[in-house]
Amino acid sequence: MLLKMPDAPAEDRPPEEVAELEFGKLTSTDYLYVSQHPAGQPYPNPVEDDPPIFIYIVTYLSYLILIIIGHIRDFFGKIFRPEAYEHLVEKDGYAPWSDGFESFYERRLKERIDDCFARPIHGAPGRYIKCYQRIKMGINKYQYTGGSDECLNLSSYNYLGFGQSKGTCTEAASEIVDSYGTSGCSPRDIVGTTDLHQQCERLIADFVGQDDAILVSQGYGTNAFIFECIADSKTLVLSDALNHASTRFGVRVSGASVKVFEHNDMKSLEKVIRNAIAQGQPKSHRPWSKIIIAVEGLYSMEGDMCNLVEIIRLKEKYKCYLFVDEAHSIGALGPNGRGISDYFGVDPKKIDVLMGTLTKSFGATGGYISGSQKLMDRVRVDYATNVHGESVPPPVLAQIISSMSIIKGDLNPGEGALRLQRLAFNSRYFRSGLKKLGFIIYGADDSPVIPLLVFLPAKMPAVSRKLYDMGIALVIAAYPATPIVSGRVRLCLSSALTKEDLDYVLEKFSEIGDLIYLKFGSGIPGQTKKMNIQEALAGNVEMCKQPNFGLVKA
Structure with a gap:
């Protein structure tokens, strides 16, 4: 099954159509859910799924190799390119802002994938987000083309979709x-x-x-x-x-x-x-x-x-x-x-x-x-x-x-409840779909924040860049914001997204997961094998509305 990416808003569209594309139209009342914990029941802390032990081993080895190569480059760089290290040593009696050891992680690891962290945007961060096109010219150096790419927005905190340019x-x-x-x-x-x-x-x-x-x-x-x-x-x-x-x-x-x-x-x-x-x-x-x-x-x-x-x-x-x-x-x-x-x-x-x-x-x-x-x-x-x-x-x-x-409900009665219920459904639907596909997902079922674990440092830029090319904007979170072995994609759901948007994103995640081996989760209760995209989407509307569907023991 090949899902079609929804049309992105264009600058020459009528304001009403732009507003609709900033906040997608609800296509069925089945795609609503009320976010509420059952009264009187204890809160079941989500169980964090674990990957095979060799994933942890390879993750540590990957960082070890990067650190060794980084120190080797620093050693020879200070000999053959000392001007590149002037900001790390005392000069004219002034102390450096930071020494080589303190800035090592930023210089030798983070800056190499900085294009995954700091993408400048313009326009309203609604259902779609507009990212400036740029070409990487070196570490922390970019050339901007003047154009922009319109991507489905799974990266901002606009949970209820109120960050609109119209409305x-x-x-x-x-x-x-x-x-x-x-x-x-x-x-x-x-x-x-x-x-x-x-x-x-x-x-x-x-x-x-x-x-x-x-x-x-x-x-x-x-x-x-x-x-x-x-x-x-x-x-x-x-x-x-x-x-x-x-x-x-x-x-x-x-x-x-x-x-x-x-x-x-x-x-x-x-x-x-x-x-x-x-x-x-x-x-x-x-x-x-x-x-x-x-x-x-x-x-x-x-x-x-x-x-x-x-x-x-x-x-x-x-x-x-x-x-x-x-x-x-x-x-x-x-x-x-x-x-x-x-x-x-x-x-x-x-x-x-x-x-x-x-x-x-x-x-x-x-x-x-x-x-x-x-x-x-x-x-x-x-x-x-x-x-x-x-x-x-x-x-x-x-x-x-x-x-x-x-x-x-004091203003536009019914609109607030609809936005809340769309967010609750989107959060559960997308989380359930990712779990059925075999990804390791953290967090509670009703949470609009969905961390998808990638672990290995090389997979973080791979996921970000490939999905960006497919028209999906997302956030990569890594050390020191997370433990060093649990780098992740942090997905933020919004009521502005439609079920059809989420189906498209799930399909693309499934492709990426197969391509770079990210599907090492244990799925959902009763799941005996990793599902393909057709199996994952089948019955997912009903599945995501079941209580505690996401509690899985590794």
């Missing part, structure tokens, strides 16, 4: 420029607060189920400085091993002590809590002033979710506070799109601090912090990004307000 949100953002301008031109605590900011914060607080919320103009900065407000040297933060770098940075800046528990492991978390309570603070052994558990709702590199029900149980048992980073889960999970608490049917007020970003499901920028009124009143006067950072621009506020109102 209700775009019109709202455009209209607000006429009355508010393009920028607040000031931090919030000076003259940067408008009625739009206050309206948006009330809307966010209501949406996430908290008393109040604070808007921040940058997602990373949301986490980077919030811990300064809620933690000090007498505070202990218990951090999941896979928490985002912004959370880890924020904890360090606050001066709080930190202990790490194994990723999503409730036994490890409880053990760390008990030991921390028993031992108290270092040296003095006095009790901690407070203990904060920090987790993410949806882990962006692994594609799995925190076990929120169990974490809340431990939090209440040991009188800890709970901080949840909902950067990827807010707007993408739950029957109402209200994040991880909505997905599990948990009262959000059992979470002390809810953080989220607006750059993903809402098609905007920035982030928010939400919690009780008492906490927000305190944070509002001491939050560095609120006191010193630029306020969120009015057009962005209009984008947030309009997209969130659509999700809630």
